[in-house]
Amino acid sequence: MNLMELKKxxxxxxxxxxxxxxxxxxxxxxxYLNKLSxxxxxxxxxxxxxxxxxxxxxxxxxxxxxxxxxIIRDDKSLLTADKIWASLKNGTYQRxxxxxxxxxxxxxxxxxxxxxxxxxxxxxHLSTDVLLKYVAKEVQLSIDRSTQLIDICQHNYNxxxxxxxxxxxxxxxxxxxxxxxxxxxxxxxxxxxxxxxxIFDLLNAILSNNVQSxxxxxxxFIKRGDSPIAILSLLHTNLKxxxxxxxxxxxxxxxxxxxxxGFQIRxxxxxxxxxxxxxxxxxxxxxRFCEKCIKQTGLIDINMILxxxxxxxx
Amino acid sequence: xxxIGQKKLLAEIDHLLQDNNFPRYIIxxxxxxxxxxxxxxxxxxxxxxxxxxxxxxxxxxxxxxELSYTQMDPTVYMWADANKMSMAAKNAVLKxxxxxxxxxxFIMTTDNVKGLLSTxxxxxxxxxxxxxxxxxxxxxxxxxxxxxxxxxxxxxxNISTTPLDVLMLAEIDVDKMNKVVSVxxxxxxxxxxxxxxxxxxxxxxxxxxxxxxxPILFLRACxxxxxxxxxxxxxxxxxxxxxxxxxxxxxxxxxSLSKVATVDNWILDTHVTMVSRG
Numbered sequence: 001m002n003l004m005e006l007k008k009x010x011x012x013x014x015x016x017x018x019x020x021x022x023x024x025x026x027x028x029x030x031x032y033l034n035k036l037s038x039x040x041x042x043x044x045x046x047x048x049x050x051x052x053x054x055x056x057x058x059x060x061x062x063x064x065x066x067x068x069x070x071i072i073r074d075d076k077s078l079l080t081a082d083k084i085w086a087s088l089k090n091g092t093y094q095r096x097x098x099x100x101x102x103x104x105x106x107x108x109x110x111x112x113x114x115x116x117x118x119x120x121x122x123x124x125h126l127s128t129d130v131l132l133k134y135v136a137k138e139v140q141l142s143i144d145r146s147t148q149l150i151d152i153c154q155h156n157y158n159x160x161x162x163x164x165x166x167x168x169x170x171x172x173x174x175x176x177x178x179x180x181x182x183x184x185x186x187x188x189x190x191x192x193x194x195x196x197x198x199i200f201d202l203l204n205a206i207l208s209n210n211v212q213s214x215x216x217x218x219x220x221f222i223k224r225g226d227s228p229i230a231i232l233s234l235l236h237t238n239l240k241x242x243x244x245x246x247x248x249x250x251x252x253x254x255x256x257x258x259x260x261x262g263f264q265i266r267x268x269x270x271x272x273x274x275x276x277x278x279x280x281x282x283x284x285x286x287x288r289f290c291e292k293c294i295k296q297t298g299l300i301d302i303n304m305i306l307x308x309x310x311x312x313x314x
Numbered sequence: 315x316x317x318i319g320q321k322k323l324l325a326e327i328d329h330l331l332q333d334n335n336f337p338r339y340i341i342x343x344x345x346x347x348x349x350x351x352x353x354x355x356x357x358x359x360x361x362x363x364x365x366x367x368x369x370x371x372x373x374x375x376x377x378x379x380e381l382s383y384t385q386m387d388p389t390v391y392m393w394a395d396a397n398k399m400s401m402a403a404k405n406a407v408l409k410x411x412x413x414x415x416x417x418x419x420f421i422m423t424t425d426n427v428k429g430l431l432s433t434x435x436x437x438x439x440x441x442x443x444x445x446x447x448x449x450x451x452x453x454x455x456x457x458x459x460x461x462x463x464x465x466x467x468x469x470x471x472n473i474s475t476t477p478l479d480v481l482m483l484a485e486i487d488v489d490k491m492n493k494v495v496s497v498x499x500x501x502x503x504x505x506x507x508x509x510x511x512x513x514x515x516x517x518x519x520x521x522x523x524x525x526x527x528x529p530i531l532f533l534r535a536c537x538x539x540x541x542x543x544x545x546x547x548x549x550x551x552x553x554x555x556x557x558x559x560x561x562x563x564x565x566x567x568x569x570s571l572s573k574v575a576t577v578d579n580w581i582l583d584t585h586v587t588m589v590s591r592g
Contacts, residue, residue: 047377048377236572248508292571
């Protein structure tokens with residue numbers, strides 16, 4: 001089922017007894033959950049898992065005749081409980097009730113997806129044209145600024161709502177237009193920018209063998225409260241790629257020798273020959289030791305691990 | 315429901331069932347893929363009970379416990395990998411194991427009982443999955459892959475310890491994997507390191523990479539290759555590599571460590587060992 005089909009069935013008030021919602025656009029997903037709830041005449045109950053409501057669904061009690069809509073989030077056991085899928089599909093499990101399963105993500109190659117593809121509604125990021133209409137509902141911005149806002153928020157409606165709220169509050173407190181409030185947010189870097197780019201700044205500093213820059217980036221890394229595990233994982237992938245590219249020098253096809261993609265090779269080539277092969281091997285092994293310290297042995301505190309790593313590397 | 319082997323365990327379960335004395339709370343311990351959930355569903359079937367696999371989250375555990383008191387029909391609740399439960403969830407289960415409600419049975423499965431509370435362990439009846447014999451695994455492999463050659467079957471039983479291992483190997487070309495293993499193990503000291511590290515691209519780190527090789531089974535095949543080389547040449551370097559590979563295999567079994575980094579580090583260590591030997 002796609003979003004349009006869901007929209008049509010909701011406007012004609014013909015509800016199914018099983019829905020599976022998934023996707024990264026959680027704000028839109030929430031809107032449709034509320035719409036379903038409003039159209040449905042019975043009560044809405046949030047449940048942890050299907051197993052926790054199995055008795056209620058099976059109950060024949062006269063006291064429990066009210067139909068309910070159960071919203072169940074991330075019930076992982078259902079994804080593998082193939083024995084009950086048929087009962088769910090033909091509705092014998094839910095009887096007069098409606099079951100709505102909400103998943104953060106569903107593997108499109110899995111058996112569950114294949115079995116329930118007719119019931120699954122994907123909530124993916126909306127196009128700029130559609131989002132412009134949603135933005136217009138919240139703030140009065142010029143088309144250019146609205147488009148810029150959508151790009152800044154990476155088409156994520158949830159983030160758009162947070163940023164438009166920022167614009168509304170700034171505009172109300174300073175008695176300025178929404179356009180002016182938007183410009184002020186841009187000038188003062190007030191819009192949220194995901195931290196991924198900054199993690200790569202630290203990574204690039206290490207790979208460039210730039211001690212000063214590494215320690216400068218480390219300060220902001222600590223201030224942001226980012227996880228050292230992420231940097232250890234990225235560092236391993238990149239050190240390995242650089243080592244492979246360095247070792248494959250002289251070969252006509254580096255991709256064939258290393259199994260790396262063109263993008264990985266170009267990225268690794270930016271940092272090649274800044275460390276020797278022996279140094280790269282040693283760094284990979286220290287990185288591994290740090291990972292084990294955090295996840296297995298507990299030898300070094302997680303808050304000290306990057307200091308330890310850099311002292312050992314440089 | 316076809317259960318391979320486990321005759322002793324099934325006899326023990328059947329005996330308790332026949333005596334109408336089946337414990338209300340049991341723990342099944344065995345390695346990953348050894349058939350713990352299958353045994354749990356067998357118990358439910360024999361009891362004529364509804365089989366309910368449950369979530370490990372504390373709220374879900376509390377809901378299940380609350381509902382079990384209102385349950386009229388026989389029901390078997392199973393918490394798979396119960397060692398992964400939070401302390402709060404384990405404590406929530408603890409209460410119900412003292413006096414389980416009528417018609418309710420609780421099963422916890424785990425690959426290591428050390429991950430459970432000692433109090434949870436002492437209140438339950440522990441059933442251990444017995445190691446599978448070579449002939450059990452061989453019969454299972456022949457049944458699952460009827461067209462396979464004798465050499466494939468031999469490789470499969472040499473590196474499998476559980477039926478899940480056999481099933482995973484049934485999905486891939488075992489002879490092809492064996493060739494990759496031989497080429498890597500025999501040449502790692504002289505081959506270009508860039509090329510040796512490429513081996514990672516053949517391994518399955520994501521569930522969807524069905525045609526790739528499971529890292530644990532791949533390393534077991536490498537260990538088997540080095541054992542064979544040790545027998546053949548009596549060169550102590552192979553004894554060192556068997557021991558090294560065994561250490562990395564234990565790291566691969568750890569769910570927290572990165573599998574890619576583990577295999578890459580194994581390749582680097584093996585390469586360095588072979589290069590230093592000359």
